[in-house]
Amino acid sequence: MKIARYRKESEVTYALGATVVMEYLNNRPDLVTGVILHPQFRATETIDKINTICKNNRIEVSTEEKPFNILSQKENCFVIGIIKKHEGKLTAGNHVVLVNPSNAGNMGTIMRSSVGFEVPNLAIIKPAVDAFDPKTIRASMGAAARINIQTFDSFEEYQALFPDNKMYPFMLDGSKLLQNVSVEKPFSLIFGNEATGLPDSFQSVGQPIRIEHGHGIDSLNLPIAASIALFSATSEDFR
Amino acid sequence: MKIARYRKESEVTYALGATVVMEYLNNRPDLVTGVILHPQFRATETIDKINTICKNNRIEVSTEEKPFNILSQKENCFVIGIIKKHEGKLTAGNHVVLVNPSNAGNMGTIMRSSVGFEVPNLAIIKPAVDAFDPKTIRASMGAAARINIQTFDSFEEYQALFPDNKMYPFMLDGSKLLQNVSVEKPFSLIFGNEATGLPDSFQSVGQPIRIEHGHGIDSLNLPIAASIALFSATSEDFR
Numbered sequence: 150m151k152i153a154r155y156r157k158e159s160e161v162t163y164a165l166g167a168t169v170v171m172e173y174l175n176n177r178p179d180l181v182t183g184v185i186l187h188p189q190f191r192a193t194e195t196i197d198k199i200n201t202i203c204k205n206n207r208i209e210v211s212t213e214e215k216p217f218n219i220l221s222q223k224e225n226c227f228v229i230g231i232i233k234k235h236e237g238k239l240t241a242g243n244h245v246v247l248v249n250p251s252n253a254g255n256m257g258t259i260m261r262s263s264v265g266f267e268v269p270n271l272a273i274i275k276p277a278v279d280a281f282d283p284k285t286i287r288a289s290m291g292a293a294a295r296i297n298i299q300t301f302d303s304f305e306e307y308q309a310l311f312p313d314n315k316m317y318p319f320m321l322d323g324s325k326l327l328q329n330v331s332v333e334k335p336f337s338l339i340f341g342n343e344a345t346g347l348p349d350s351f352q353s354v355g356q357p358i359r360i361e362h363g364h365g366i367d368s369l370n371l372p373i374a375a376s377i378a379l380f381s382a383t384s385e386d387f388r
Numbered sequence: 389m390k391i392a393r394y395r396k397e398s399e400v401t402y403a404l405g406a407t408v409v410m411e412y413l414n415n416r417p418d419l420v421t422g423v424i425l426h427p428q429f430r431a432t433e434t435i436d437k438i439n440t441i442c443k444n445n446r447i448e449v450s451t452e453e454k455p456f457n458i459l460s461q462k463e464n465c466f467v468i469g470i471i472k473k474h475e476g477k478l479t480a481g482n483h484v485v486l487v488n489p490s491n492a493g494n495m496g497t498i499m500r501s502s503v504g505f506e507v508p509n510l511a512i513i514k515p516a517v518d519a520f521d522p523k524t525i526r527a528s529m530g531a532a533a534r535i536n537i538q539t540f541d542s543f544e545e546y547q548a549l550f551p552d553n554k555m556y557p558f559m560l561d562g563s564k565l566l567q568n569v570s571v572e573k574p575f576s577l578i579f580g581n582e583a584t585g586l587p588d589s590f591q592s593v594g595q596p597i598r599i600e601h602g603h604g605i606d607s608l609n610l611p612i613a614a615s616i617a618l619f620s621a622t623s624e625d626f627r
Contacts, residue, residue: 258612261609262612264602264605290609292604365531365534366503366529373500373501376616381619384566387567388567
């Protein structure tokens, strides 16, 4: 199959690794346009599954080494999925909102937690890292196949579309502690850039929240903060 | 300065990046044996700080490019710290216990959260990834400078040293949900390997806990699970 190094402008992205590819085949086979197996891939049960799903969905399968040299530096990647980019529309309900995220791996880890806590709606406010970067897809462990992603030019544009959502910006100087807030639904959990956080203007958006921590660190890692917020906001649902 | 590519057997490790180096210089200058500045590093304020601390602590400083080519693939790394490995002894109190962790970046992210939630004691049960890998130090954002790390050959060896600690193994099939457990102190929050989790034998250790999530994912990312547990176990302290 014809494979080019990934670029943001590409119409397709790549799922790297059997686990991630299987998530797409099981959940969104309509998005998979091809699967490439490494000639040294020996997991016959997985190969059988891949071949069956691909046959049923008329997805091309090939066995060749070269695409792995082009796309993957990881030694333990033996399956590549070619994935149509699938930005869609958020559904009404609970959302995670990332304002100007800059790290692809972080975004993927947030997708994994969002799907885990059953908030599979991710709003991304530009400028932002590419949500379809293969690094994002891989860090999501395939959760990218189960999440609605919608990109907005501004936070105002997002907010205008979901006037009923309760807005909770997470800020180092948010006025309430997470453990003292009863998060109401439908909620929007809002997080800023890894290095700079949310602009001060978010102090007047909804109820700003802080996750208190000691002075030993400047801030929590972004996916950690987002996941603690998701856990806390949904813990009543998982009793 | 003489720099060799990092190996597990090395007596020193490397802090890569100004933020991480400054954490060591501010908190543990006794562990820093040298600092290398990139010839293109232009942050004069940071350079002044580094020079002052190094002068006061008799730490050698040099400006040269070659070590960056040996140690760092990242383009945005302009400072290298040479750090004596500093495994020590856990202090009595709350601990995080990692059983057979396999990913250096994950371990660093857990250090950052542990320091953030003021549980700066990390027990590592072998076999385990190298806690002093530069990738660990970097992912910790320098929190590695503020944490006690002690490695044990077995969980039993750890447990025998801290008979008063309440043990909370985190398992996908733990019998109680995190939000329904009142974690008692001193606590030991125990986590298994990224791929395999904790062995079944931990079902009979203390109170096994699960962080419930939906079927859309197999498990939460390890640092995410550990950080949610830390947040939950310490939230009374940060009111």
